[in-house]
Amino acid sequence: NRQCPQLPSIFPALPANNTPRVTATADAQTPDNWLPRDPTLIRLTGKHPFNSEGYLTPLFDAGFITPAHLHVVRNHGAVPKISPDQAYADWKIRVHGLVQEELEFSIGELAERFQVVTLPVTICCAGNRRKEQNVVRKSLGFNWGAGGVSTALWTGVYLADVLDYVRPIRPRAKHVIFEGADDLPKGPYGTSQKLSWAADREKGMLIAWAMNGLALEPDHGFPVRVVMPGQIGGRMVKWLKRIEISETESNHYLHYWDNKVLPMQYTPEQAKDTPEIWYDPKYTITELNVNSAIAKPAHAEVLDVSNEDMASNAKTYDIQGYAYAGGGRRINRVEISLDHGKTWTLADVDYPEDHFRAAAFEHPVYGLVDLTARDTCFCWCFWTLRVPLAALARADVVALRAMDEGMNTQPRDMYLNATSMLNNWWFRVAVRKSAAADGVRLTFEHPAVVGQTMEGWMDRMKAEGRDVLNPVFSDAPQDQAESAAKP
Amino acid sequence: NRQCPQLPSIFPALPANNTPRVTATADAQTPDNWLPRDPTLIRLTGKHPFNSEGYLTPLFDAGFITPAHLHVVRNHGAVPKISPDQAYADWKIRVHGLVQEELEFSIGELAERFQVVTLPVTICCAGNRRKEQNVVRKSLGFNWGAGGVSTALWTGVYLADVLDYVRPIRPRAKHVIFEGADDLPKGPYGTSQKLSWAADREKGMLIAWAMNGLALEPDHGFPVRVVMPGQIGGRMVKWLKRIEISETESNHYLHYWDNKVLPMQYTPEQAKDTPEIWYDPKYTITELNVNSAIAKPAHAEVLDVSNEDMASNAKTYDIQGYAYAGGGRRINRVEISLDHGKTWTLADVDYPEDHFRAAAFEHPVYGLVDLTARDTCFCWCFWTLRVPLAALARADVVALRAMDEGMNTQPRDMYLNATSMLNNWWFRVAVRKSAAADGVRLTFEHPAVVGQTMEGWMDRMKAEGRDVLNPVFSDAPQDQAESAAKP
Numbered sequence: 001n002r003q004c005p006q007l008p009s010i011f012p013a014l015p016a017n018n019t020p021r022v023t024a025t026a027d028a029q030t031p032d033n034w035l036p037r038d039p040t041l042i043r044l045t046g047k048h049p050f051n052s053e054g055y056l057t058p059l060f061d062a063g064f065i066t067p068a069h070l071h072v073v074r075n076h077g078a079v080p081k082i083s084p085d086q087a088y089a090d091w092k093i094r095v096h097g098l099v100q101e102e103l104e105f106s107i108g109e110l111a112e113r114f115q116v117v118t119l120p121v122t123i124c125c126a127g128n129r130r131k132e133q134n135v136v137r138k139s140l141g142f143n144w145g146a147g148g149v150s151t152a153l154w155t156g157v158y159l160a161d162v163l164d165y166v167r168p169i170r171p172r173a174k175h176v177i178f179e180g181a182d183d184l185p186k187g188p189y190g191t192s193q194k195l196s197w198a199a200d201r202e203k204g205m206l207i208a209w210a211m212n213g214l215a216l217e218p219d220h221g222f223p224v225r226v227v228m229p230g231q232i233g234g235r236m237v238k239w240l241k242r243i244e245i246s247e248t249e250s251n252h253y254l255h256y257w258d259n260k261v262l263p264m265q266y267t268p269e270q271a272k273d274t275p276e277i278w279y280d281p282k283y284t285i286t287e288l289n290v291n292s293a294i295a296k297p298a299h300a301e302v303l304d305v306s307n308e309d310m311a312s313n314a315k316t317y318d319i320q321g322y323a324y325a326g327g328g329r330r331i332n333r334v335e336i337s338l339d340h341g342k343t344w345t346l347a348d349v350d351y352p353e354d355h356f357r358a359a360a361f362e363h364p365v366y367g368l369v370d371l372t373a374r375d376t377c378f379c380w381c382f383w384t385l386r387v388p389l390a391a392l393a394r395a396d397v398v399a400l401r402a403m404d405e406g407m408n409t410q411p412r413d414m415y416l417n418a419t420s421m422l423n424n425w426w427f428r429v430a431v432r433k434s435a436a437a438d439g440v441r442l443t444f445e446h447p448a449v450v451g452q453t454m455e456g457w458m459d460r461m462k463a464e465g466r467d468v469l470n471p472v473f474s475d476a477p478q479d480q481a482e483s484a485a486k487p
Numbered sequence: 488n489r490q491c492p493q494l495p496s497i498f499p500a501l502p503a504n505n506t507p508r509v510t511a512t513a514d515a516q517t518p519d520n521w522l523p524r525d526p527t528l529i530r531l532t533g534k535h536p537f538n539s540e541g542y543l544t545p546l547f548d549a550g551f552i553t554p555a556h557l558h559v560v561r562n563h564g565a566v567p568k569i570s571p572d573q574a575y576a577d578w579k580i581r582v583h584g585l586v587q588e589e590l591e592f593s594i595g596e597l598a599e600r601f602q603v604v605t606l607p608v609t610i611c612c613a614g615n616r617r618k619e620q621n622v623v624r625k626s627l628g629f630n631w632g633a634g635g636v637s638t639a640l641w642t643g644v645y646l647a648d649v650l651d652y653v654r655p656i657r658p659r660a661k662h663v664i665f666e667g668a669d670d671l672p673k674g675p676y677g678t679s680q681k682l683s684w685a686a687d688r689e690k691g692m693l694i695a696w697a698m699n700g701l702a703l704e705p706d707h708g709f710p711v712r713v714v715m716p717g718q719i720g721g722r723m724v725k726w727l728k729r730i731e732i733s734e735t736e737s738n739h740y741l742h743y744w745d746n747k748v749l750p751m752q753y754t755p756e757q758a759k760d761t762p763e764i765w766y767d768p769k770y771t772i773t774e775l776n777v778n779s780a781i782a783k784p785a786h787a788e789v790l791d792v793s794n795e796d797m798a799s800n801a802k803t804y805d806i807q808g809y810a811y812a813g814g815g816r817r818i819n820r821v822e823i824s825l826d827h828g829k830t831w832t833l834a835d836v837d838y839p840e841d842h843f844r845a846a847a848f849e850h851p852v853y854g855l856v857d858l859t860a861r862d863t864c865f866c867w868c869f870w871t872l873r874v875p876l877a878a879l880a881r882a883d884v885v886a887l888r889a890m891d892e893g894m895n896t897q898p899r900d901m902y903l904n905a906t907s908m909l910n911n912w913w914f915r916v917a918v919r920k921s922a923a924a925d926g927v928r929l930t931f932e933h934p935a936v937v938g939q940t941m942e943g944w945m946d947r948m949k950a951e952g953r954d955v956l957n958p959v960f961s962d963a964p965q966d967q968a969e970s971a972a973k974p
Contacts, residue, residue: 004597032494047644093692115661136972136974170860171859171860173849174860194862195860196689196860196861196862196863197862200687200689202683202689261894263820263822263832263833264831264972265830265831265832281830282820283819285894286892287892287893287894289893289894289895290895326893326894327814327893332769332770333750333769335750344751344752345752346750346752360658372657372658373657373658373661373682373683374680374683375684376683377684378586405773405774406774406776406812406814406893406895407748407772407774407776407902407909407911408776408777408893408895409898409902411896411898411899412898412899412900412970412971413899413971413972415894415896416972418972422894424894467970469970469971469972469973470970470971481968483900483954483956483957484899484900484901484956484957485751485900485903485956486956487623487624487754487903
């Protein structure tokens, strides 16, 4: 049975499992040619290694819980080929270093010794929306659109419980290092966390072996991975083999040479020539920052607005999309501007994660699903703003920003950085107009899309030699500038 | 002995205790006329109730640990007059509601039953820098400058330990309500916290009876208060009498009608007429947001730069100030721009709080001072940028922004809101120029100062009928606009 086990109907529904049973043509000549993958996913680094996101609108339409086949994937090399037999009998996670008791656990032993739990968690690549920065300046990272984010139910045990069991030797023990089984030119993928965070159940970190109630797919870390809620995907080591409690951070190559937001003063070339900034803990990124995107209107969506619609507010359009924040913080407002940021309107925000707070539930696969005492928000939320068609047709640009409960807001300006990570300036969709038989035809342009032929407005403006960092969407010069809102 | 007990020299020094022994003239006719207060503090709400901040530069010069007499104070009414005899013999804190065991604790009982600990914590009013918003539009709150922030060593017990002891009845128990002994027209001051946060030692919440090693001064909550690190000052109830574990938030009047950042769409007048937004948990503020200010150059500081200095980079000036963030997050970069935000330079950041991480220490007054296993940053940090005098003289404005480890940054634009709270747009100091005998005279203008006669640049621009939200500091029109930085 390959379908996800359902939870009681008070919880969000599990999606149909539509992972293909056959390998994709694109993988025929790659080391991953044993792996079935959805052929509609956008491959961001050529055929191999596999790094993919779904198209934004189908991803959004898939709902709160993303099916595994549409879920964002970030691989650094070939996927370790591990048979189910190996996984459950022989796969051991070694926990060692500055602990009172070094131990090895199989998945079965973890499940037996500790409370099995399930949490809904949004996983998002730090590169989500990177393409926009890459239009401005080619950076040290490949193009992600705004679909580098997904949500699933993750089942496993709390890392905090495991750490409690092995008893770290404090205060010398400061970091927890995770290492996967992938075989990369500079060694396996690995990274680390602060012990004080890893040992805190409220942070929700999991050693997880199931996704949406099914065994992990190989792209998602089969047989076991870590899940770090509210953090960038790059901290969630897959194919987990080893946990080391240490006085120092991980020495893994990509722990230092990736997942940083370096000061904007360094160009990509300067950054490459300045190793010490990669080793400066100030520039390590861990938590996601507040971010959001518009799924509807979709890129290249066309909408005809008749002269009659223009003359009344009767017909409306639902602008929709997602938002998320880091560190368990809740999104408390989402705002849309149709006038270059001069005024903003609050969108309605829906938090499907809240349904899990209504009741605790025990399940043979999911274990304890209990968010009743949790105030953390580890998942994306969805928002809607209904606007008259006429208002949309009068706009040059739809601008979006979200704010979290810590009052962190998406900035008007891009923080251009060498790796182009955590890009979260306002998400802007241009509204292009042309004549229609009866009224005006609107064509919507997202900023910088991947996987399609039609360019985004940033690509277009750049080709036109215009300033994409201070974009002007209007033809009326006195009305162009994005300035601070007036009282 | 009224001097603060010193810690070993590896820790930051405790300041001299210079609280006057006599009452201030200003208090002669107020209910607080029994209380000694520093007469140099700026009284922000007339003589009474006492709400005060220190002048920014002396506050900064006082160093990492603020002496009690300079520490920010926020009172809603008369200070409860409690004698030391009452405080230690009769003062009881009642802990009740959804707990397995209702209890009352005296300070002595708390100290006996739980580990006594000391944490350095920055306390900051949510209104810090409010005056800037009040220049734009009069809001529902009085004028704070940028001195509404201070740091002290707070001694007490972890709230988490006390909650653990009384055993909240979860999952019904969701909130922890705190109530003080002040006598206000609409009842005592009170507010609440999420239980999940209050029960988490990592959040560092304290029931505290000492400040810098001395009994609390009456203005700071004598005999006992709560201290909520990383949060707005308004959550730190003074003269603590009662802790209630509850299914719902506090019903105290000012829990609802204060400490919100309401959507910018509501003017102060509209907000007053819309009770439901005050009761909407989305707009409650708890954690501080990232913020910073320039202490040097001070407001109205004058600096002569000679023609010789203008021709070389030999002579320099150290621009300095503070920065802080909320929720225990660390400030990871502080940037200064001298060209209207077009380029930014990283300042050096000093974290005195880090000295406490070097070793644990046990002390008869402070109890356990142990930050060795803590990664939280609950205190302000200080930053310095050395610039040539010539560069300063060429600038029209010094702009400042900080960023925390969650990649939250101070925005270019003001988020104007009905209570004017958590104002954290770039801190800008205007550089005004006039002729000097040999060269140029610089006069520095802070945005909107309190307690002095010379106006800030916002006051000045407003009087001139200019747009203070999109300020122009330069006389050269082509060089005025604050636009996104270019690669």
